Structures are given as structure tokens and as C-alpha cells.
Amino acid sequence: MEIKKFSIPEAEKLFKGxxxxxGVVEFAGHIFRIARFEGRYGETLHTHQYDEFFLxxxxxxxxxxxxxxxxxxxxxxIIIPAxxxxxxxxxxxxxxxxxxxxxx
Numbered sequence: 257m258e259i260k261k262f263s264i265p266e267a268e269k270l271f272k273g274x275x276x277x278x279g280v281v282e283f284a285g286h287i288f289r290i291a292r293f294e295g296r297y298g299e300t301l302h303t304h305q306y307d308e309f310f311l312x313x314x315x316x317x318x319x320x321x322x323x324x325x326x327x328x329x330x331x332x333x334i335i336i337p338a339x340x341x342x343x344x345x346x347x348x349x350x351x352x353x354x355x356x357x358x359x360x
Contacts (some may be wrong), residue, residue, distance in 0.1 A: 263292055264313070268351070275353065276302035287358040293317050301325070301341030306357050308336045315350025 262281040267290055270278045274294035279287050290313070301322065310319065311333035319326045319334060322341045326334055336342045344352075 263347055264351075268292075274346075275348065280353075282358055283356055284357050289354045289356060291354065292349055293344055293352050294349045295346065297344045301343045303339050303341050304336075306338050307317045308342075309355035310334050310336070310344070311353040313351040313353055315346060315348060317346045317352060320345065339346055349353075 260281070267278045271292055271320045274292045275297055276321065277289040281288050301320065302306060310317070311327045311329050315329055316327065316329050319328065319336065319338065320343045328334060329334075329357035332342050
């Protein structure tokens with residue numbers, strides 16, 4: 257296995273706008289992605305067939321779920337379990353790290 261370093265600022269340069277996640281590094285069948293969150297993601301709550309990990313690197317976001325909202329500040333995170341409806345929101349631009357299965 258080749259060892260590679262990675263850079264969040266380099267991946268961030270690839271953004272075309274908010275909600276455009278970019279892969280930073282692959283690890284153990286997963287991929288770390290970063291995205292600029294701004295405004296509301298989608299029209300309604302959505303679900304995944306896998307747990308979803310969020311860590312705020314810069315700024316503040318809110319994640320609305322079925323019946324509860326979670327406010328996350330810089331360096332705070334959350335894991336949304338598979339099948340739980342959720343919808344991220346950022347009043348101002350925020351940089352967020354996510355971990356997803358690498359579905360090639």
C-alpha cells in the first residue's frame with residue numbers, strides 16, 4: 257500500500273459551490289469528504305442505508321432530524337444512524353468533514 261499525505265485546503269479548492277463534496281482520502285472501505293455547507297440541503301429530510309458521520313471543521317451547522325435538531329459548532333460532530341431522516345442547514349458557510357462508505 258502506498259502512503260500518501262492529503263490536504264483539506266487542496267480538496268477545498270475543487271469546490272464548485274455549496275453542497276459539492278470532494279473526496280480527501282480513502283480509508284478502510286470509506287471515504288472522507290469535505291463540503292461547504294450553505295443554506296438548506298434539499299427540500300425535505302433524507303435517509304441513507306449507512307451511518308453518516310459529520311464533523312464541523314469551520315463554522316456552525318444544524319442538522320434537523322425526525323423530531324429533534326442538533327446545533328454543531330467548530331470541532332463538534334455527530335453520527336446519524338442509518339435510516340434516520342435528516343437535513344443539514346448552515347445559516348453562513350461552514351466547512352464540514354463527512355465519512356461515507358466508498359461506493360465505487
